[in-house]
Amino acid sequence: MMHSMHAWAPAFALALAACSGSSQPSASTSAASSTAAVPAKAATTSTAAPKQAVAKTFTPPPIDAIPDTPFGKMVREGRAIFMDTQTHAKAYVGNGLRCSNCHLDAGRLANAAPMWAAWGMYPTYRSKNGHVNTFAERLQGCFRYSMNGKAPPPDSPVIVALESYVYWMSKGAPTGVALAGRGYPKKGFKPPQPPDYARGQHVFETNCALCHGKDGQGQKAAGRYVFPPLWGPQSFNWGAGMHKLDNAAAFIKANMPLGRGGMLSDQDAWDVALFMNAHERPQDPRFTGSVAETRKKFHHSKMSLYGTVVNGHLLGSGSPR
Structure with a gap:
């Protein structure tokens, strides 16, 4: 206790x-x-997020739609890193996790921080580091914190491959729109x-x-x-x-x-x-x-x-x- x-x-x-x-x-x-020091009506953030339009739904393309092209090859490399980060980005990982542990179904699952809902929201200001972040910098942060490792250079093959995978997955999604299923569903989610x-x-x-x-x-x-x-x-x-x-x-x-x-x-x-x-x-x-x-x-x-x-x-x- x-x-x-x-x-x-x-x-x-x-x-x-x-x-x-x-x-x-x-x-x-x-x-x-x-009993923890978090009350039943705890707010989830210290400042209100700006209001944004929310699209009804978005469905990413199926994996078998990845093109058989040089770009498609990079997309597949990004997916491989996402699914088995230990093997394909070992130099930047410091623990036993992989990207897909928190972003389920290879980053495709709604309400599990899907990557197709993140791509169109960058660049954006993040209070965590106090400046506007590119998507590449956001990925670097995942390696530094979630993977307890070190950030790959923004122009490294690892970051380029991951960006390519997420860009391809987000094909057809609107930019600047908080898509339904983005992140984890926290709205109104408070402990009784x-x-x-x-x-x-x-x-x-x-x-x-x-x-x-x-x-x-x-x-x-x-x-x-x-x-x-x-x-x-x-x-x-x-x-x-x-x-x-x-x-x-x-x-x-x-x-x-x-x-x-x-x-x-x-x-x-x-x-x-x-x-x-x-x-x-x-x-x-x-x-x-x-x-x-x-x-x-x-x-x-x-x-x-x-x-x-x-x-x-x-x-x-x-x-x-």
Whole structure:
């Protein structure tokens, strides 16, 4: 069980519900009791996103439509990288993940961050790094954070191949339009009750451990991960978007258990997201040398457990295990 909630917790919950810019608790303060410091009416972002037109649907072309041309060859190389990043982009990967772990069905599945819904939204400003990002830079960030590796040069064969694959997949999609199925479905998705560590552990043991292992370290076949590790040294690092509770909960609700997305209740999804992200993982590559300072600078969000104390451990302060 997580340690007892301190006196600041009610105010913390109120601040989150109102999505105010109030100051964060110190890194030495416990995040929660068995109930997490995320209230039932938590806002998912600190600032409102600009309103955008939403297309009804988009269907990417079938894989067998990839042309038998030099461009088609590059598209296939991009798809190969996407499906088996360990083999085809090994120099830039630092963990046991591949692109298709978070972007399901080779990046084609709606509500699993499909790549065809991302292509037309770049270039765009991202608050994460405070400037306008190209799509190539967005891909570089995936390698740096989700893959816990290093960014390929923007003109490298890896980035060019991935861009070619996504460009081909997005053929016919409008640009500058937030397509239906983009990202993970977070609109109005809030926990009925504050997420709870103990409940999340039960959800994990009942629904997730079969594939991801009792210790959350994934499962291998012939030396390769067939189910990804959810925390620990081979998982995504503290800078990855999936470490945020709202992102993880929305992905889990829509897509997990694999092939049975939607079977978990909203509460179960939030609870197990908290349980998953209350474990240690590789350090944020932007680490300043201080967990408290890194939280203040990069994790100033109620959706991040980085820099909070869970079960007596300051998350972000130790080696993942």
